[in-house]
Amino acid sequence: MADEEEKTLIEILEENTPIDLTKYINFVHAPQSGAIATFSGTTRDTFEGKTVVELRYEAYVPMAIRRVKSICSLARSSWDLDSIAVAHRLGPVPVGQTSVFIAISAVHRADALDACKYVIDEIKASVPIWKKEIYANGEVWKENSEFLERRLEFGRGAQDKSTGVGGGCCGHVKVKVEAQDKKGCCGIKVRVENEEAAHVSNDNGGMDYE
Template identity: 70%
Template sequence: MAEEEEKKTLIEILEENNPIDIVRYINFVRAPECGAIATFSGTTRDTFDGKAVVELRYEAYVPMAIRCIKSICTSARKMWNLNLIAVAHCLGPVSVGETSIFIATSSVHRDDALDACKYLIDELKASVPIWKKEVYANGEVWKENLEFIERRSELWKEGRVMGCCQRKVKEEADDHKKKACCGTKVRVDDERENKTNSDITEIEKQ
């Protein structure tokens, strides 16, 4: 990322118990020459597939996550006329109703800001090494984002090389995941949903 781009881009991976200050990121992208600010706020919802969600928990390989987000921001600037970009993502537990990710973009005209904002969240979900665990009232499970699954399938079908840091993500994050708790996945056994947590979850090695 060029030095000028660096000054106009704010990327933060926030450690546990550091909530996202939405106003701070909106103020960062605000500029007198810009007539548009677009934002996306990803919040924890209270249900998934009929299960009551207690919270989400996020882990990340932070150095690679930041590099990947920088690369995505650079790509966005090549496609749209953007002024300032802010991206923030929480780690640790995120309760229902709280924000886990916030993106803000500013531009002279609204189309650039809106289109770039959507691109940023879609690409982040598809390729950045941030892992999510859904914690239910009756169990928990590590989840892959739908965008990541779709991107992986597309690349496999087309025989294409992984893009946007994905090859390095795989090489570097695989080693990280072997050492972290996200190296295993916990699956809810639907057939025994009425039993206690210890009875209904099983560990699956990736």
Template identity: 40%
Template sequence: MIHVKLVEKIILEEVYTYLQDPEAGGIDLFIGSVRNHALGKNVLKLKFEAYEPMAISEMKKLAHKAIEKWPLKKVLIVHALGEKQIGEPVVVIGTSSAHRQDAFESCRFLIDTLKMTVPIWKKEYFTDQTVWVNAHP
């Protein structure tokens, strides 16, 4: 029912396969990928680091909160670590439920809360400098 992990590379086909359930009429999937700009500058690449034991623990807590609040069949939270190039997926949040509204709402809750509470940090590489962002929690 819950699939949470940190990986080197996200494989989207695996994500969708995991979320399928015969009782789920709605699957919502958020894919965060590396964009080519930030702060008005061109981004060359990103690098992600995490305090892995705590990140996994917090991701599991989030998944359980979502299951308590919405009638979900499955919850998936996968975040990539390491250097990522433009266009690569770096985070995938997915939920499946009988109805689309529960899937939409829970997926939004999970990505918004993950960004605020899970110890994963992003370094942006620009042509003229590098900057750490998401310096929280």
């Protein structure tokens, strides 16, 4: 476990701190590893035909770090990995810049590549990081569709097992979803009427959306 902690680097970066890819690649680099897989998520210039100026990220940092640690441990239990580095920026991330970066080293390439895909998929699906898309003509808070789907799954599970009142992994999550035809990585919009509420969270991952 001590070795696992030494070989795992998780950083949620404050505003206006670009992600230094080389730092994380160097962290996972090791003479015993023959493979390094990386993934960079960057702000792209358009979304559904609208011109994007930048994305802004906010997170409940202690829980985000706990969740990423848990994802890294699960990855280690599924693949034979050496080192893992995960970095996520907060605040504004202009077009073309990296908001999330993952680097994973392993003796064999299949382990590094498959684990890299797993880690980014799980981060998108289960880490409490929120995104505001700033367009040339407006802005909107977005919750990643995978995150929402995972929470709705938990919600259905909680409802099935309890009295049927409420929903969500801790029984009090209300989410309003604007359904869209095309499923994409950000294909579902979440309307947040009280922005402050989006940042209130407890150890069970509870968030109050209206």
